[in-house]
Amino acid sequence: MLLNDWHPVALSTQIATGSMLATDLLETRVVLWRDSGGVLHAWEDRCPHRGTRLSMGSLRDDTLTCPYHGWTFGKEGRCTRIPALPQAPLKAHVNVYHVQEQYGLAWVCLGTPAHAGPPAFPEFGDAQLRKVWCGPYDVRSSAPRIIENFLDMAHFAFVHEGILGDQQHPVIPDYSVEAFDDAEYGSGVWAKQCHAFQPKASKAATGGSDIEYTYRVVRPLTAVLTKHPPDTIREAIALLLQPLTETTTRAWIILALNDFTSSDDALRAFQDTIFLQDLPILESQHPARLPLTPGAEVSVACDRMSLAYRSYLKQLNLQYGVIR
Ligand code: FES
Numbered sequence: 001m002l003l004n005d006w007h008p009v010a011l012s013t014q015i016a017t018g019s020m021l022a023t024d025l026l027e028t029r030v031v032l033w034r035d036s037g038g039v040l041h042a043w044e045d046r047c048p049h050r051g052t053r054l055s056m057g058s059l060r061d062d063t064l065t066c067p068y069h070g071w072t073f074g075k076e077g078r079c080t081r082i083p084a085l086p087q088a089p090l091k092a093h094v095n096v097y098h099v100q101e102q103y104g105l106a107w108v109c110l111g112t113p114a115h116a117g118p119p120a121f122p123e124f125g126d127a128q129l130r131k132v133w134c135g136p137y138d139v140r141s142s143a144p145r146i147i148e149n150f151l152d153m154a155h156f157a158f159v160h161e162g163i164l165g166d167q168q169h170p171v172i173p174d175y176s177v178e179a180f181d182d183a184e185y186g187s188g189v190w191a192k193q194c195h196a197f198q199p200k201a202s203k204a205a206t207g208g209s210d211i212e213y214t215y216r217v218v219r220p221l222t223a224v225l226t227k228h229p230p231d232t233i234r235e236a237i238a239l240l241l242q243p244l245t246e247t248t249t250r251a252w253i254i255l256a257l258n259d260f261t262s263s264d265d266a267l268r269a270f271q272d273t274i275f276l277q278d279l280p281i282l283e284s285q286h287p288a289r290l291p292l293t294p295g296a297e298v299s300v301a302c303d304r305m306s307l308a309y310r311s312y313l314k315q316l317n318l319q320y321g322v323i324r
């Protein structure tokens with residue numbers, strides 16, 4: 001299931017022409033490399049000869065050379081040279097994956113793409129909003145636990161006290177959760193008219209206010225939050241997860257907002273603060289894999305969105321502990 005989805009694996013700017021970058025996705029080693037024409041490639045980072053990481057070798061003239069025995073592989077992943085046996089038939093080839101670039105990130109699909117491209121993030125295309133890339137943040141937990149934390153407002157008063165929440169205002173008013181299917185956002189589940197009192201809801205906030213939130217889960221490992229504060233600040237936050245393994249995850253965050261006064265560094269530092277507050281909580285959750293069996297964890301009414309997310313994963317047949 002997740003094999004056929006698109007996952008973020010790097011910032012586009014991390015892979016310059018003629019360079020390689022090694023990463024992991026769904027327990028698979030991946031090497032990204034950009035050819036002389038600027039086209040990005042994603043291959044299994046594993047030499048078909050003896051399993052060496054190709055990214056430890058070299059990239060020259062759009063050809064990767066394995067560091068172990070010097071076999072070379074051309075653009076389509078086919079072996080073009082075996083130095084120790086020049087007469088040998090060239091049957092070997094590297095596994096090649098689908099890759100595309102969007103929202104300033106490289107996205108890889110290891111299987112047969114079930115979608116034409118990465119998840120919808122329409123605010124990214126809004127020229128009125130400035131874009132800031134935060135993270136990535138590495139978390140020793142499963143990706144669904146991180147999505148659920150992102151959808152959860154009841155922790156604001158405790159984990160983000162003084163910033164996103166206030167222990168004097170811990171109550172989460174009821175909100176509704178629905179499935180959606182539209183041209184702009186695609187399909188998924190969303191929670192609307194979520195309210196929380198926030199002492200400092202954004203980098204630019206000067207005082208506490210009641211913030212209205214909309215949360216959308218647009219793919220199993222992608223959620224987008226839009227804030228509708230009473231003032232003129234508009235902000236959308238996309239949480240885009242790269243599942244490294246079942247229980248380790250890299251989180252990419254893109255902000256699309258109309259705060260043009262704060263510096264990129266200040267906006268990033270604000271997200272870092274929030275994420276680093278969530279990190280020890282996320283890494284302490286047991287089991288790391290999100291339990292999808294009803295009754296495995298006790299829920300209350302304000303966990304509506306997290307329960308909707310669990311049902312959504314179940315409907316997609318993403319069973320407990322199975323990320324592939
Ligand atoms: Fe790559 Fe032998 S392991 S050439």
Ligand code: CO
Pocket residue numbers: 149155159160274278
């Ligand atoms: Co949090």
